[in-house]
Each structure stands twice: as structure tokens, then as C-alpha cells.
Amino acid sequence: MTRGLKGLLSVMVFLGVWEFVSRSKLIDPLLLPPPSSLLFRARVLLERGDLLGHVGASLFRVLLGFIMAIVVSFPLGLLLGLYPKVADYFDPFLQLFRPLAPPAWIPLAILWFGIGDRAAIFIIFIGTVFSMLLGIMGATRRVNKELVKVGLTLGADQRKAVFYIVIPFIMPFVFTQLRIGLALAWMCVVASEMVAVERGIGFMMMEARNLFRTEDVLLGMAIVGALGYGLDLLIRQIEHKALKWTKGLMVHELFGGNRSL
Amino acid sequence: MSFLEVIGVCKTFWNQKGPLEVLRDVSFEVERGEFVAIIGPSGCGKSTLLSLIAGFEKPESGRILLEGRPVNRWGRDRVLIFQEPLLFPWLTVRENVEFGLKVLGVSKEERRRRVKELIEKVRLEGFEDRYPHELSGGMKQRVALARALAVDPLLLLMDEPFASVDALTRSHLQQELVRIWREYQNTIIFVTHSLKEALLLADRILILTKRPAQIKMVFKVNVPRPREDKLHELALLELELLKQLES
Secondary structure, three states, X not given: OOHHHHHHHHHHXXXXXXHHHHHOOOOOOOOOOOHHXXXXXXXXXXXXXXHHXXXXXXXXXXXXXHHHHHHHHHHHHXXXXXXXXXXXXXXXXXXXXXXXXXXXXXHHHHHHHOOOHHHHHHHHHHHHHHHXXXXXXXXXXXXXXHHHHHHHHOOOOHHHHHHHHHHHHHHHHHHHHHHHHHHHHHHHHHHXXXXXXXXXXXXXXXXXXXXXXXXXXXXXXXXXXXXXXXXXXXXXXXXXXXXXXXXXXXXXXXXXXOOOO | OOOEEEEEEEEEEXXXXXXXXXXXXXXXXXXXXXXXXXXXXXXXXXXXXXXXXXXXXXXXXXXXXEOOEEOOXXXXXXXXXXXXXXXXXXXXXXXXXXXXXXXXXXXXXXXXXXXXXXXXXXXXXOOOOOOHHHOOHHHHHHHHHHHHHHOOOOEEEEEOOOOOOOHHHHHHXXXXXHHHHHHHOOEEEEEEOOHHHHHXXXXXXXXXXXXXXXXXXXXXXXXXXXXXXXXXXXXXXXXXXXXXXXO
């Protein structure tokens, strides 16, 4: 049985059990509606046109906030990794801001940006940028010095050594950071949409809770899960294509597995 | 004026435990096109000496002149080859060899031509598109050699380059190195801990003392090349040299 089939099978069993406990009223269907009614609601909401609007709004915020976080954290992480003396100046800020959970920024975001996209995007940015920054900085510090030495003796200047050696070296770590960052971005978008916006999946879920529409709450959760999974899969596909050279270098091969993803 | 002049070089490293004097007043000269081996007990400072010539370290006192000009920092006229091949794992064999030419901005056609020639020189035809982890240790070291030769260095600084390959591969690599050196007429400084290897390869051998390293003896190897079939003669030389070193 292939890997995909195994996964599919366990999902089918899970949905089947869920459908059963709900339909047979082992659990009150008002609190846990069966998956079939979620599908039904999804169709209704799609036909009404609300659902795509909410999903689109969330997706837009996640992607924009996440991309902004990459644009800031990648060059800054490289810089701080290469120049620890500069990093010393940044360190207190990194350490002070990092433990602040993204929702802790919500009041400030609303004061600064009002209710709307900008507040949500700001929270996603803040919620992802520190983790990615530290990850990229750490990876840069662990670049093999001897390998850079080789590049320098072959005529690379420092700028070229960064582009041709440091960056390729850290790429596997960067992809890990992207995956962590994207997951954080989804956490942030739902949290921020529950208070700071008037559209989006999180907003839809809060509204559904007020109307006691448990299907819509669960539907929102399912959509966030599915979109997060889909985007993660996309990053893994890109990683697989871009980092072909890591094939055959991974430790899991020593532990019986033989998978690239 | 010699091609490379090392004049009264001293080097001390400082760490928590205090100073560690590595080199004490080391002076020697190397002529253009010469193959010089440096030999000495392990940890004596051979690698430090190479690092100084490469320009990654600065001497405490003394001077290093290459073609009369002081060595300030690294440059592609002096390429280092280490015991580990240190290939770029994300680049194929071809791209590794091409690296120096690429950062210099050599045109694509010229790069193709040079790389093809060098890959033939180190006998790696057919492996151009492999990644380093798909190669054996000896093959990796050949790639490292081709990659260094690609930038046409005046001086090849080799730090025990064949120490981590098996005996048979080492013997092949030694022969190929001599063949390539004679063809390209580079100057080579070759650090080794094997007297046999030094006698087989070098025109001259610099023998260093224990740390702090000083030059104990300079030995000229007057055996015509190729030397692979003169192992008896080399063995006698080795015995004589060992006797001299003990006295």
C-alpha cells in the first residue's frame, strides 16, 4: 500500500467514526455535527458566495504577512548571522519581543491600523518574523567555515562567497523555517480575524459561534487545516525540486525510511 | 629574488591557557615551478605555515613575499587544497570545477572548454553530473584538484591532501599530481607527515622540528622522475635521512 493510500484510509476511518457517533447521537449533533452536514453547509455557503470571500481574505492576509516576514527575516538573518557584533545590538529586542504571543499584539495593531486587513497582516508579520529571523541567523552561523575558505581562495570576494556558498548552504534550513513560519502565519490569521477584522475564516467562525452554528465553526477549522496542509505541501514540492542535492544525504535513510518528503 | 620568500616568520596563538608558540623564525625560499614538501611531527605547525602563506593568518613577525610582493590576504594566485576535499555539496562535479571561473566572470563557452579539459586531466569523464556524495574519497580529491587548477594558481598549497584515501588510490593520485604539475608547471607546497610521500613527489623537502617549529633540515631529492619504479633507491634515501635526523 502506498503512503498516500495509507493516509487516505486513516482519514476515511476517522470520518466514518465521526459520522457514526454524531448520527447515532452518541454525541449531541448540535455540539458535533457529522462531516456530511459540514459538506452540505460548505455547498450552501459556496452558493451564497460568502465562503470564497472569507477564504480569499484569509489567504490574502496570510500570504502577504508571510511574504513580508520573509523579505525582512531572510536578509536580516543573514546579516546578523555573518556579523555577530551587529547582532549584539539586536539581541535585546529579539529576546524581548519573541516571547510575546501574536495575540498580545492585537490591541496595539487595532490602535495603530484600525479594524481591517492591515491590522491582521501586521499581526501575521510580527507573529512569524522573529521565529524565521532567529532560524536563519542560527543557520548562517553554522555555515562550514572551511567551505567558505575554499571559495575565497578560488577567487570569490565576500559578496560572492555569500551568494554562492553561504546561501546555498543554508537553503535546507531556510525551507524548514518557511514551513514553521507558514504554520505560525495560519495561527496568527485566525486569532487576529476573531477580533480585528470583519471578514475572513476566523471572523466566520466567531460569527458562527454567536449563532450557534457548530457546522460553520468546524468548517472553518477544516478549511484552515486543509489550506495550511496544501501550502505546506507546495513548499515541500518546491524544496524537493530545489534541493535535489540533499537526496542521499539524509539521516532517515539510516533508520529504515527512504523518503524524500 | 625567489618566487616565494618566507623570512623570519614567527607565529603565536593566544587562548585561555596562554600563548602557544607555533612557528619560531622560519625562513625558506621556493623557486617558480618547484615542488616542495614540508614534513614534521603532527601538530608542529605545518598547517599554520600553509595558512600564513595562503593569507588566512598573519605572522607575528617576519614577512612572506610572493614574487617580491608581501602577502596580505588570500587570493586566487594561492589555492589551498585540504585533507578533506571540501567540495560544495549542492554543486555537481562539473559545477564544482567551474566554481572559480564562474566567480571570476569567465564566459560560458570558455568555462565549458576549461572544465572539459580539466575533468579529462583528472580522469573523471562520465561523472560530470554526479553530486559529491555520490563519489569515492579519491574521486572527490580529484575534483578538488581540478577545481583548484581551474583558476590557474601560481601556487598550490596542499595540506595532507591524500591522507584520508586508501593506499592504492593514494599511489594513483600521487602519480597524477606529478603528471599534472609537470604539464601545468605550477609551484606546489605539499604538507605531509609521510617521508615516503615527500621523497616520491618533491624536489626539495623541508623538515620541521617539534613545536615551536623551526626548519631542522632541507633535503634535496636528486632522483630523476618518474620515481615510481625507483622505490628501492627512495627507500635507501629514506633510511639515510632518518639516520641524519636522529643524529
